[in-house]
Ligand SMILES: Nc1ncnc2c1ncn2[C@@H]1O[C@H](COP(=O)(O)OP(=O)(O)OP(=O)(O)O)[C@@H](O)[C@H]1O
């Protein structure tokens with residue numbers, strides 16, 4: 284049996300084990316103490332029957348099924364389908380991220396090609412990079428005055444740095460011999476940028492893009508929790524306020540799956556531009 | 561030798577070093593005729609690649625200039641193709657892509673199928689027909705080097721600069737490629753400047769072999785004229801009566817004289833502008849050549865030149881060793 288198969292079997296086994304433990308841990312243990320039925324009703328099943336507040340795998344599975352069946356319903360601002368909330372989040376991430384790509388790659392090229400620009404922009408990057416993207420939120424809300432645009436701005440800011448730094452690094456470390464080939468062939472600066480530097484730096488640039496999309500997806504949940512309104516982050520927070528742990532767990536799983544898909548798309552793209560040496 | 565197609569005029573190269581600077585080489589003077597094949601031999605680190613980079617225009621000299629075709633060089637040019645020691649193929653392009661890239665750089669508005677045809681011609685020439693769509697990573701060392709050669713030839717340069725093009729190859733491949741390069745260069749009338757570590761390769765390929773002393777402060781010690789006829793076969797060059805004379809002269813230089821040349825310089829009144837020309841095994845030719853040079857080179861006719869006299873009298877500073885071989 285191939286390694287892939289064996290690994291898949293072990294994964295499946297671990298998953299089964301996890302679900303089993305989860306099920307046992309959240310199973311009700313029957314009425315804990317005999318109590319007045321009136322009182323029992325008052326305190327709820329959790330206290331009266333020893334039933335855990337944590338939903339079990341069956342409940343969560345059912346919830347997921349319900350969401351999958353009808354992902355796009357819209358019953359007012361506090362009750363939208365999971366699909367709609369996800370779409371909001373993905374749209375924000377994509378907008379902020381693509382703007383960041385459009386800014387980071389040209390500036391990264393500039394920094395990578397010019398030691399002067401590298402030196403002069405370095406202090407700004409060093410100071411701006413470690414700032415938590417959420418720290419920008421109040422400033423963004425104050426200046427932009429729109430919660431959705433502010434989240435997009437926060438996504439832009441957090442995706443910028445890995446791409447900028449990787450692009451600059453990739454461009455600066457293009458092998459001297461390839462540049463010398465271009466020089467001996469009298470290749471002009473534009474053609475050199477597109478035919479030598481870009482393909483040579485592409486794997487590094489895409490690695491930066493992959494790191495950025497990961498961070499952007501982490502940050503959008505927090506940003507939406509903060510500003511509210513719509514999005515998967517808001518959904519999580521809203522369901523927590525509703526004390527619907529089942530929905531919270533469902534959302535957590537969905538966030539994980541979407542994050543994985545985004546990461547895999549960029550991993551594929553990276554593989555496409557990677558050249559063997 | 562009136563034609564100075566390439567003229568290296570007093571170039572030096574210094575690199576900054578802790579506490580001042582190190583001089584890699586100093587005051588190199590050398591001229592090459594059109595269609596000439598010159599090999600340069602010297603120990604590792606003496607500055608051969610640096611000289612080649614200056615000729616290519618990839619690096620400026622610290623002092624002096626290089627004049628090609630009556631113009632001092634300002635930077636790299638499509639007239640001077642470089643075959644890099646590390647082959648320097650673009651790994652994201654195929655064999656065809658690499659060669660076509662060079663062709664498209666030379667003829668910017670060439671039609672796509674013409675471009676393709678030109679590239680194909682040189683891929684065929686180096687014997688890589690059928691491997692056009694392979695990436696460099698899928699090629700053997702010898703095949704990569706062939707692509708490098710095809711790429712350099714495809715732009716139909718006037719000068720080829722080769723940095724140890726065969727050093728990474730096995731003996732068999734090396735022999736084949738030497739033959740091919742020699743044939744192509746003769747056919748296309750290339751002027752070639754080639755770095756090598758291999759004495760036999762230099763004797764087989766070169767019209768003149770330039771010997772460089774060890775660095776730092778390296779100089780050109782001697783120019784060895786190859787006494788072998790221009791028409792030569794790889795299989796029997798070593799049977800030529802003068803072959804071992806030349807070979808031993810160069811090996812002697814590499815083994816001992818390259819290290820102690822500074823002392824030799826004092827004794828022989830060395831002049832960097834007129835590097836001694838030797839023709840091991842054929843003294844009379846060497847002296848007559850010195851005389852011709854004297855007549856044609858105005859700089860040389862000025863002032864007394866004891867070196868020239870020394871050249872005439874003893875063609876090779878290692879005369880005894882040569883005499884041995886002639887005996
Ligand atoms: N950019 C640089 N900065 C400082 N020193 C340098 C630089 N480039 C080359 N050198 C020095 O110049 C000397 C000559 O280098 P070069 O590469 O020309 O040698 P080489 O004769 O080609 O050697 P090899 O036969 O090993 O290829 C070396 O001692 C090297 O350390």
Ligand SMILES: [Mg+2]
Nearest residue numbers: 608609645723
């Ligand atoms: Mg070298």
